[in-house]
Amino acid sequence: MKYPEQHDYHMLMRMIELAMQAHEEQFDMAQRPYFLHPLTVMQSIADHYDDDFVLMQIAMGHDLIEDTWVTKEHLENAGFSERVVDAIVALSKREGLSYKDYKKQVLASEDAMRVKFYDISHNMDIGRLGRIPTEKDLKRQELYKQFRDEIVVELEKYS
Numbered sequence: 001m002k003y004p005e006q007h008d009y010h011m012l013m014r015m016i017e018l019a020m021q022a023h024e025e026q027f028d029m030a031q032r033p034y035f036l037h038p039l040t041v042m043q044s045i046a047d048h049y050d051d052d053f054v055l056m057q058i059a060m061g062h063d064l065i066e067d068t069w070v071t072k073e074h075l076e077n078a079g080f081s082e083r084v085v086d087a088i089v090a091l092s093k094r095e096g097l098s099y100k101d102y103k104k105q106v107l108a109s110e111d112a113m114r115v116k117f118y119d120i121s122h123n124m125d126i127g128r129l130g131r132i133p134t135e136k137d138l139k140r141q142e143l144y145k146q147f148r149d150e151i152v153v154e155l156e157k158y159s
Contacts, residue, residue, distance in 0.1 A: 005053070008053035008054055008057075009053055011053075011054075011057055011079070011080060011081070011084070012053045012056050012057050012060070014078065014079075014080075015056075015057040015060045015061050015080070015084075016039075016042075016060055018061070018064070018070065018078065019035060019038050019039075019060045019061060019064060020035055022064055022068035022069060022070050023035040023038070023063070023067070023068060026067065026068075028128055028130070029128060029130045029131070030127070030128055030130025030131075031130060032128075034063075034067075037063070037122060037128075038059065038060050038061070038062060038063055039060070040122050041059045041060075041062060041115065041118045041119050041122055042056050042059040042060045044059075044118035044121065044122070045058075045059040045114070045115065045118060048118075049114070054081065054083055054084060055111060055114060055115065057080065057084045058083075058084055058087040058088060058091075058111055058112075058115050059115045059118065059119075061075070061080075061084065061088045062087075062088060062091045062115050062116075062119055063091075064088060065088055065089065065092040066091070066092040066093050072085060072088075072089055075088060083111065086109065086111075087109055087111035087112045087115065090105050090106055090108065090109040090111075090112035091106060091112050091115060091116060091119075099143075103147060103150065106151075107150065107151070107154050110155070110158055113151045113154055113155055114155070116147075116151060117148060117151050117152070117155070120144045120147060120148045120151075121148065123144055124141055124144050124145070124148075126141075
């Protein structure tokens with residue numbers, strides 16, 4: 001692992017702090033602190049892209065706009081780079097956006113695809129449900145798998 005640029009490292013620490021604050025009162029279906037989800041996604045990114053501290057920022061912030069009070073403007077005003085903000089926006093579902101259009105939005109960004117791959121992988125962990133999976137859960141798992149497969153195909157274009 002190479003040492004990160006000082007600024008990238010500093011901004012990663014700021015993103016971790018922001019994510020901790022924004023997700024503080026949130027819990028997943030198994031009643032675990034929700035903050036553990038972006039932390040797990042970030043760790044997966046760190047394991048596979050150990051020198052990309054900007055991609056780690058995106059992983060930590062991937063649910064901020066969608067699930068918390070944080071806005072695009074908040075991220076910009078906090079000094080996060082255009083690369084970070086654009087990818088987090090691409091990873092954010094907006095009201096009225098169809099699933100098909102959401103996938104197009106993610107698939108248009110290499111950074112968003114890289115993070116979404118590990119986000120989906122963690123979301124596919126049935127243990128995070130805290131209960132026996134229902135038929136609806138299993139159907140969602142299949143949608144996740146299909147989307148993850150699409151991401152793999154698209155990411156091969158960057159190899």
